[in-house]
Every structure is written in C-alpha cells, then in structure tokens.
Amino acid sequence: MAHEYELSIGPIHPALKEPIMIRVKVEGEEIVDVDVIASQNHRGIEWLGMNRNNAIQSIYLAERVCGICNFCHPSCLVMAVEEIADIEVPERAQYIRVIQGELERIHSHLLWAGVAAHELGFDTLLHYVWMVREKVMDVLELVNGNRVTKSIIMYGGVRRDIKEEHVEHIRKMLDYYRNAFSKLAKFFLEDKTMEKRTREIGILTERDAIELAAVGPTARASGIKKDVRQDFPYFAYPDFDIHAITPDELTGYTVGDVYDRIVVRLLEVKQSIDIIEEALNEMPSGEIIAEKKLVKLMAKIKASEGEAVARYEAPRGEDIHYVKLKKGFEPLYSWKVRAPTYINILSWRPMLVGYQIADIPIIAASIDPCMSCTNRIAVVKDGKERIFTSDYFHELSVKKTRRLMK
C-alpha cells in the first residue's frame, strides 16, 4: 500500500521568489492534498496607511504593496478617494493613466513569462524574455524617471506628462514588441518541450474557476470572459474597444491548463500594445492634474466624508480597494486592499491535486502569484486563535441582512 508523505516547501526556497509556505501531501509522485500557509510577508500596510500624516503619503505606501504592480495599487486607492472627494480628473490625465497601466501590464506579463520559463528549467528563454522586457523598462524610466516604483499617480491626475519626445520612443518600443511577439509566440506555444510540460497540466475547470471566484488571466484562461476594463471601465477605458481575452481566440478551444494561461498573457501583451498605440493617437491636450496645489488638495480630502470601492484590472486580475474618509480626519479613516492573488491562490488546490511533484513550480507560478500583495494576519485574541468557518461568515451575513431589513 502506498504511503502518504507530507512535503513542506518554503518559506525560503530557491523555486519561490517570495516567502510563502506550501504543504503538499503526496502518494508516490502524485499530489493528493495541498495547503498554503501565508503571512510571512505581512507588513501591516493597511494599518500603516491609516496612520500616515495625510492621504497623499498613503499613495506612496500603496505603491509598495507590490513592487511589480506598483501602478495598479495606488491607482485603485486614488480612484476610491477621487470618488469620495468628488475630484474631476482631466481627460489627458486619464489617457496617461491608461498608457501607464498598459506599460505596466506589458512589463509584468513578460516578467511572468520569464519566471514561467525558469520554473520549467528553460533558462535560455528566461534570459531572452528578460532581455526583451528591458525595452519597456527603458520607456518607463524615460517617462517616469525610475524603473520600478514610479510615483506617477496623484489624486486628480498624474504627476508627469507624456511629452512629444517621449511619444517617439514609445512608438519605437511598440514596433519592437510587435516584431518580438511572433518570436515569443514561437518559443512559448510551438516548442515541443514547452507544450509537453504545460498542456493538460494544472487544469482549472470553468466551474472551479467560477466557484473559487478566480480573477484575471487565471479566470480568463478557464474560459470566463471577465475583465474589469471591459465590464466596469475606469480611466479612459470606455473610449477603447476592450474585450476579455480567452485562449480559444488563438487555439480555437479552451482547456484551462497552464498552456492556456500562457496564451492569454501573450495575447494580452498584444492587446496592451494596441491600446497604447490608440491612446497615443487619440490623446487630447490639456491639464494633467485637477489641483496643482497640494495644500488645497489635502484640505479638500480632509473636508470630504464617505466611503467608496474602486476596482482595477491589474496584470494579475481584479484589484479592489475600499476607502473610508472622515470629515476633519486627515489620513485615510479606513483602507482595505484585496489583491488579485488573494483570491487566485485558492485555485492552487484544484490545479495541483492529481499532478506530479515536478509540476508544482510551474502550476504554482501559472497564476502569477504575488505574495507581497496577499499576506494577511490571523486574529489572535487573549492568546486564543479563532478559526472562522464559512458557516460563521454566512451566519454573520444573514444577521446583517436581517438588520438592514428592519
């Protein structure tokens, strides 16, 4: 009779770039059960954000929720605050935000493609993809002054304009990626080894994806047509014709495996290129920020009261920020971040069970996990840990509904 063994992977492990612990039960080579232990990366960002001197400082903190998606978190926070404080954002600023967001998507998806190649042991491809990625990093640096954390967004607009001399460089970059795309597609989609390691591996069925509320490319690769840019457009996205990309556009059918997740991300890079091109052509002139004087802006935020939820389609999926402002209270009164990986990590279980130990790295990487976005802390009161079950939450929810009905 086969014996079950338990493998603990992480939190410090060469295959994981970030601290997370995965506990896997195996029977021989086959995975029978998976558990994820998070919290190693918890820095208490929400608490910090509520204890800064003012709401503007929290933007820079939001950037450091995650260094890879350092535009989507502050954007989401800014959108929520703008809704509460009723700040009208100039048209040009909205277009610049779209361009910045799409530049970030290109860099993030290429970064992921490299990591995925590395997890398969195809290091040549990792190096090639990261070389290609440097082109967008150059543009980011040229436009923003820094490669990674860019501090570009501000309540009511953006802090730096995209000037005429930048446009030329961005267009060159777009051409470069159009040419590189066919080569990348050949490496990732036509290579025999790649196909053998990713086809029919780590399948997330459409049903599972819906039940686990998967978001972003992970959900789209399982055939769910959902994308915040399409469903609830923000910034200048209503002006663009954006549709959620599913793998059947390229291959004709959807499996929901790792291969499909590669297809979706590659197609999204192509989509981002088109969006940036269109945005550059259509970009109106005018102001880039609603209120240039920061003191006045701070006074306006201090005088506002209310709560708002903002949604943003980050490279990894839907990002949600909840913000509450209180009159006369300078920092954020309440701030809650729900990063995409927080949801997507649940889909590891159906993806991993039934596959082999050797598939763990690529399957785990296939959702593009971002631990620094994800980690939460358990509530320990009086030295006792409480485990909240779904029944408990359901009960709470029922109680609240009854309360509201009265």
Add this chain to the structure above:
Amino acid sequence: MIPKAFKRSLWVFHVNSGSCNGCDIEIVAALTPRYDVERFGIKLVGSPRHADVIAFTGPVTKDMEEKVKRVIAQAPEPKVIVVVGACGIGGGVFHESYHLSGPIDKLIPDAKFFYVPGCPPRPEAIIQAFAKAWEYLEEVEKK
C-alpha cells in the same frame, strides 16, 4: 580590479524577508542579459550552503525572523550580506509597522554588511555592491 576579481566567482543566495518584490525583480534584472552579472562569475545558487554572498531584501517580518537567521547561519564563512533596498536597511516605508522585527543588521549584529540604498535601487547599484563584497572577500582571503 577586474583581472584580480576573476580569480573567484561569487555565488549568491537570495533571501526575501518580506519585501515588496521591487528589489527582487531588480536583482533578477541584474542577472539577466542587459546587466548580466554572470559575465563576472556571479551566479544565483539554490542553497545557502553554497553561497558566498546573501542578497537580502525586505524589512524582516516577525514570521521570517527565525527563518532568516537560520538561513544566514547556514552560509559558510567568510560571508557577506548585501542588503538591497531601503526597507532592508532601516525599514523604509514600513518602518513603523507592528509586524517587523528587523532591520537585519539588528538581528545579526556581527555579520559583514554592504548596503544598497534606493527604493528600489538600480541594477547598476546592486552590481557595485557585489563588486565591493568581492574586494572585501579577497582581502579576507589574503590575510
């Protein structure tokens, strides 16, 4: 400096103690073709027992404290810890958080540190720190 330096190649183990990934992706960028530290023989390895240098990022969250100490103790002497990023040096934007036990130089006071400030630092700055680590290790070797 370079001809001398070619005598040894540094092997690096990367530890993330709760950083935001910004520095981590810049470390990978330093390893890949544009900056290509592998031309100097600098290489990322999979075990701290093989490492000469620990590339350290993050402000050390409470959960990671013991694990980080254990990993660093596993690296053989003489070793150098290159702290990449502002939050590894003094907490950075997270400095007042309730869930930090860092920075790392407080936890391991007798180790040799090299600091790379920046949030995140550029890959060039990271390479420079490795070059400094190199010089130091060569001096230790001479003695």
